[in-house]
Amino acid sequence: MPNENQKQLVSNLLSSMSDEDRIIYKQVIDMLFELGYVPQKQKSADLVLDFKNNKLKEKMAKIGVICPFIIIERYERVISACG
Numbered sequence: 001m002p003n004e005n006q007k008q009l010v011s012n013l014l015s016s017m018s019d020e021d022r023i024i025y026k027q028v029i030d031m032l033f034e035l036g037y038v039p040q041k042q043k044s045a046d047l048v049l050d051f052k053n054n055k056l057k058e059k060m061a062k063i064g065v066i067c068p069f070i071i072i073e074r075y076e077r078v079i080s081a082c083g
Contacts, residue, residue, distance in 0.1 A: 002038050009039050013047055016065045025063060032061060039063075 002010070010029055014022050029039075029051075037051040037060050048064035 002033060006039050009041055009049055013039075013049055013063065013065060016047060028061070029063070035060070037061070 014026060014029075017025060032051045036053045036055065038054070039049040039051055042048040042050055042062075044064075046064060048062060050059050051061045051063070052059045
């Protein structure tokens with residue numbers, strides 16, 4: 001379960017998205033939380049979060065806001081709202 005700092009990172013990420021994107025990405029992030037993945041901010045000028053499972057030592061997704069995107073690490077797929 002995410003701690004307060006991690007919840008704030010997600011809140012900042014979602015608040016920078018459009019309403020339409022926010023609904024979709026909130027569902028994805030909630031699913032990642034249920035699976036035990038928590039966000040970690042990347043060293044970047046833009047807001048980009050990696051979702052890692054500390055028990056499994058595995059990164060599942062990367063979500064950023066330049067153009068909202070999700071990179072599903074395990075499957076090497078990129079889902080982008082930019083087309």
